[in-house]
Amino acid sequence: xxxxxxxxxxxxxxxxxxxxDVMEMRRxxxxxxxxxxxxxxxxxxxxxxxxxxxxxxNDHLYIVAKGDSERVVKCDCGYEYGDYRANWKLNTDLxxxxxxxxxxxxxxxxxxxxxxxxxxxxxxxxxxCTAQLAVEIVPSGYPMIFEALPxxxxxxxxxxxxxxNDESTEWFQNxxxxxxxxxxxxx
Amino acid sequence: xxxxxxxxxxxxxxxxMKFKLKKRDELYGETGHYWGIKELTxxxxxxxxxxxxxxxxxxxxxxxREKARFVAAxxxxxxxxxxxxxxxxxxxxxxxxxxxxxxHAAAFPISIKHMVDNDFEENPGINDGDVFGADDPMTxxxxxxxxxxxxxxxxxxxxxxxxxxxxxxxxxxxxxxxxSWPVFTVDTFMDGFVFPPMKTGENLRQAKWWxxxxxxxxxxxxxxxxxxxxxxxGCSMIxxxxxxxxxxxxxxxxxxxxxxxxxxxxxxxxxxxxxxxxPGQYEGxxxxxxxxxxxxxxxxxxxxxxLIHVHGVLSVNEKGSLVWDTEGSSRWGYHGFNGYPGGxxxxxxxQMTTTFAHNVKATGGVKMNVESIYHKGSIxxxxxxxxxCANLWAQSMQMECVAGNAVHLSFFxxxxxxEAFAVDDVWEGIQGSGVLADGTPYGFxxxxxxxxxxxxxxxxxxxxxxAWCSHTQLCNIGNSEEFEYLIPPLHHxxxxxxxxxxxxxxxxxxxxxxxxxxxxETGQRLGxxxxxxxxxxNSYVSLGMNGGYPAPGVVTVTAKNTNLxxxxxxxxxxxxxxxxxxxxxxxGKITGDVKGWKYDPPEQSxxxxxxxxxxxxxxxxxxxxxxxxxxxxxEDIRIGQIPEExxxxxxxxxxxxxxxxxxxxxxxxxxAERENLYARRRSESMPAxxxxxxxxxxxxxxxxRNEILEMYRKSVCFDxxxxxxKEFWQLDEDFEI
Numbered sequence: 001x002x003x004x005x006x007x008x009x010x011x012x013x014x015x016x017x018x019x020x021d022v023m024e025m026r027r028x029x030x031x032x033x034x035x036x037x038x039x040x041x042x043x044x045x046x047x048x049x050x051x052x053x054x055x056x057x058n059d060h061l062y063i064v065a066k067g068d069s070e071r072v073v074k075c076d077c078g079y080e081y082g083d084y085r086a087n088w089k090l091n092t093d094l095x096x097x098x099x100x101x102x103x104x105x106x107x108x109x110x111x112x113x114x115x116x117x118x119x120x121x122x123x124x125x126x127x128x129c130t131a132q133l134a135v136e137i138v139p140s141g142y143p144m145i146f147e148a149l150p151x152x153x154x155x156x157x158x159x160x161x162x163x164x165n166d167e168s169t170e171w172f173q174n175x176x177x178x179x180x181x182x183x184x185x186x187x
Numbered sequence: 188x189x190x191x192x193x194x195x196x197x198x199x200x201x202x203x204m205k206f207k208l209k210k211r212d213e214l215y216g217e218t219g220h221y222w223g224i225k226e227l228t229x230x231x232x233x234x235x236x237x238x239x240x241x242x243x244x245x246x247x248x249x250x251x252r253e254k255a256r257f258v259a260a261x262x263x264x265x266x267x268x269x270x271x272x273x274x275x276x277x278x279x280x281x282x283x284x285x286x287x288x289x290x291h292a293a294a295f296p297i298s299i300k301h302m303v304d305n306d307f308e309e310n311p312g313i314n315d316g317d318v319f320g321a322d323d324p325m326t327x328x329x330x331x332x333x334x335x336x337x338x339x340x341x342x343x344x345x346x347x348x349x350x351x352x353x354x355x356x357x358x359x360x361x362x363x364x365x366x367s368w369p370v371f372t373v374d375t376f377m378d379g380f381v382f383p384p385m386k387t388g389e390n391l392r393q394a395k396w397w398x399x400x401x402x403x404x405x406x407x408x409x410x411x412x413x414x415x416x417x418x419x420x421g422c423s424m425i426x427x428x429x430x431x432x433x434x435x436x437x438x439x440x441x442x443x444x445x446x447x448x449x450x451x452x453x454x455x456x457x458x459x460x461x462x463x464x465x466p467g468q469y470e471g472x473x474x475x476x477x478x479x480x481x482x483x484x485x486x487x488x489x490x491x492x493x494l495i496h497v498h499g500v501l502s503v504n505e506k507g508s509l510v511w512d513t514e515g516s517s518r519w520g521y522h523g524f525n526g527y528p529g530g531x532x533x534x535x536x537x538q539m540t541t542t543f544a545h546n547v548k549a550t551g552g553v554k555m556n557v558e559s560i561y562h563k564g565s566i567x568x569x570x571x572x573x574x575x576c577a578n579l580w581a582q583s584m585q586m587e588c589v590a591g592n593a594v595h596l597s598f599f600x601x602x603x604x605x606e607a608f609a610v611d612d613v614w615e616g617i618q619g620s621g622v623l624a625d626g627t628p629y630g631f632x633x634x635x636x637x638x639x640x641x642x643x644x645x646x647x648x649x650x651x652x653x654a655w656c657s658h659t660q661l662c663n664i665g666n667s668e669e670f671e672y673l674i675p676p677l678h679h680x681x682x683x684x685x686x687x688x689x690x691x692x693x694x695x696x697x698x699x700x701x702x703x704x705x706x707x708e709t710g711q712r713l714g715x716x717x718x719x720x721x722x723x724x725n726s727y728v729s730l731g732m733n734g735g736y737p738a739p740g741v742v743t744v745t746a747k748n749t750n751l752x753x754x755x756x757x758x759x760x761x762x763x764x765x766x767x768x769x770x771x772x773x774x775g776k777i778t779g780d781v782k783g784w785k786y787d788p789p790e791q792s793x794x795x796x797x798x799x800x801x802x803x804x805x806x807x808x809x810x811x812x813x814x815x816x817x818x819x820x821x822e823d824i825r826i827g828q829i830p831e832e833x834x835x836x837x838x839x840x841x842x843x844x845x846x847x848x849x850x851x852x853x854x855x856x857x858x859a860e861r862e863n864l865y866a867r868r869r870s871e872s873m874p875a876x877x878x879x880x881x882x883x884x885x886x887x888x889x890x891x892r893n894e895i896l897e898m899y900r901k902s903v904c905f906d907x908x909x910x911x912x913k914e915f916w917q918l919d920e921d922f923e924i
Contacts (some may be wrong), residue, residue: 031603090875105836114724137726139898141895142729183880
């Protein structure tokens with residue numbers, strides 16, 4: 001196999017691909033460079049909104065171009081999380097499992113569940129569709145983990161040779177602190 | 188090159204290792220190419236000869252591994268993937284590596300640099316067929332003293348041209364705590380038989396004193412001597428092969444080809460990175476408990492519980508290669524979970540080698556594409572020479588998986604889903620010492636859950652049980668009988684998969700494995716501890732993949748003074764998994780002192796009919812569990828891998844299983860239960876911004892247990908992490924946690 005076609009890519013995204021096809025993909029001597037474009041095409045066809053997907057972040061989340069000057073995180077349900085440079089988790093709904101009884105619900109046997117006096121289980125849900133987007137198991141007070149801040153301009157220009165039209169040195173900056181600064185003002 | 192000057196030892200300066208190391212680094216720094224090699228001249232001029240030359244090198248290390256293990260070896264060395272042979276350049280850069288512990292290639296240059304920096308070329312001298320050994324983490328790059336290295340130089344006309352190297356994990360390290368990964372240590376003086384690089388033999392033969400040392404200073408001397416012979420046997424084969432290869436191809440060809448091979452490898456690994464990654468920054472973390480309070484009263488400075496924090500950010504630099512910055516990882520401490528940069532790299536390179544050194548010559552070229560930053564004073568770079576490194580592996584394996592998950596998320600973002608899975612390696616070992624009835628003392632380690640773990644879930648498929656192992660390509664848990672004859676009192680009462688033990692999700696992780704060791708004929712004494720990676724006090728890594736739950740930590744269950752004899756006499760059932768053992772105790776089907784441990788148990792004195800059970804090797808899930816296909820849950824129930832009651836709580840699937848293993852799905856109740864679980868999510872959650880304000884208050888008021896506050900203190904002492912922490916929580920500059 002030299003190139004994964006759109007049909008196969010859709011099967012892979014939908015979890016309906018055969019083991020043999022997966023094995024063929026893994027055996028590719030060199031990964032197919034055009035895969036990214038096929039991937040975007042399949043993903044774009046799978047959502048009901050029109051904003052252009054720039055990058056997939058998560059099973060449900062995408063960085064999309066919004067208008068001429070914004071790049072925001074958007075769920076496949078349509079819910080928007082704001083500027084992708086800030087940790088999107090700040091705009092989720094969050095359930096924290098803090099008691100042992102709550103933690104024992106998510107691991108089996110119960111002895112395998114984290115110890116409630118040391119850890120908490122954070123479950124991040126989409127406010128739009130209630131999908132579980134992320135799970136963190138950390139001690140109290142631990143900053144939310146910012147899973148990925150892609151350097152989109154560099155990827156599109158240097159890796160894919162198709163620069164984005166709104167390139168700017170300001171895109172590859174972590175803006176999470178600016179968001180939390182706004183939260184502090186509201187306390 | 189400068190004028191040729193003879194040194195006292197009679198070797199031309201340009202042929203000394205000291206010169207070569209310096210020149211290599213200068214040329215790489217100036218050009219970005221290994222030894223400044225910009226053109227692969229030999230490859231271009233005669234590619235067949237070039238590939239034939241490399242295949243000869245590669246064959247020599249493969250052959251060494253496949254034969255030496257059957258010359259002499261402990262079961263860990265022979266049966267499992269716990270060994271490696273390699274051929275390196277004079278500077279220690281790997282040219283060819285066998286199957287097995289591939290990432291230990293990161294350690295060889297550390298030993299060699301230590302020997303060069305300490306003028307070993309003058310004293311004790313480095314001659315053809317000398318034998319050197321090392322296992323000191325600080326000076327040899329060993330992750331921990333249980334990983335023992337043998338290095339044999341290949342010298343022609345006074346010039347060191349190469350090293351035949353080997354490493355394997357020995358069965359017993361000679362520390363106060365018996366086994367090969369002590370957990371309850373304070374400093375390096377409790378790590379066991381630790382030795383920096385040293386000459387231990389000549390002419391491919393170890394000195395007698397060396398064998399005597401193993402016999403006197405470790406509890407499994409005979410096994411350790413067998414492993415020592417195994418390593419040397421393989422190195423001798425490589426030594427002999429290389430002399431033949433150089434005779435055939437010539438020294439000049441050899442010198443140039445080595446440089447080209449590593450440069451070619453560097454380029455191809457970089458190309459693999461650029462072809463699969465999305466540049467950017469990826470954050471992750473994990474935790475490891477060190478529960479020493481009450482156990483170190485002789486050494487009060489170590490008598491405390493510590494939560495170790497491991498934090499890392501993976502980024503892609505301007506070349507397209509990777510930078511792994513561990514800032515925020517805890518300061519080193521008086522426990523056995525520290526390491527030095529060489530050992531930390533051995534862990535990190537597990538991911539980097541297996542992930543990116545495919546379709547290429549796997550060489551020292553990996554190192555040139557992975558910059559690791561271990562901050563001075565941290566758990567990976569202590570600002571003391573005396574830190575204990577007895578069991579770095581008990582947390583560094585988590586660290587390398589945090590990096591691995593960052594890489595795999597990047598693959599997912601770019602569309603290479605077939606390569607992206609939740610990365611875990613929840614290894615476990617049990618270890619100890621005893622005295623047989625006839626007075627014979629012994630030490631032991633059971634490696635079974637070191638050799639294989641489950642594979643994590645993909646975004647399109649469940650993980651598989653006992654299907655992989657991040658530290659070797661040769662996933663192999665070993666034969667039960669191998670361990671039973673080696674450790675006389677331990678017998679497998681159960682050895683199988685532990686139902687439900689994994690990270691759950693739309694696609695669940697591979698189910699982990701469990702063993703119950705039944706103690707019989709325990710002799711005069713038997714003490715057992717565990718050695719493995721993180722406990723179930725916390726998850727293996729902090730972050731699940733895309734809404735899935737991360738892999739659970741290792742579970743230990745002990746049972747003492749049981750009624751097993753009565754159960755056997757009555758022909759009753761006995762538990763076969765760690766989870767079952769707890770259930771049996773709860774239901775009164777087994778009596779005695781049964782205890783489940785979410786942290787490392789102190790040494791347990793075990794007697795007749797006592798049980799030691801564990802569950803390890805479960806892997807992480809991927810995606811939202813409520814999106815899991817209902818038929819897949821039903822199938823899991825049918826094959827006994829997910830209990831019915833748990834399927835309802837986790838997946839919202841209501842089904843019953845009869846005595847013939849037929850599962851009946853209640854579709855109406857399933858629909859209602861899934862709706863109920865979604866409703867619970869909505870009612871039990873709050874906007875994250877509201878949570879942020881409440882959580883911030885806890886930090887300002889220091890409203891959390893002292894050990895957690897102390898963990899933050901040992902992370903914010905690094906400036907970058909202090910900034911990260913304060914910015915996220917919007918704390919004042921002068922705030923001190």
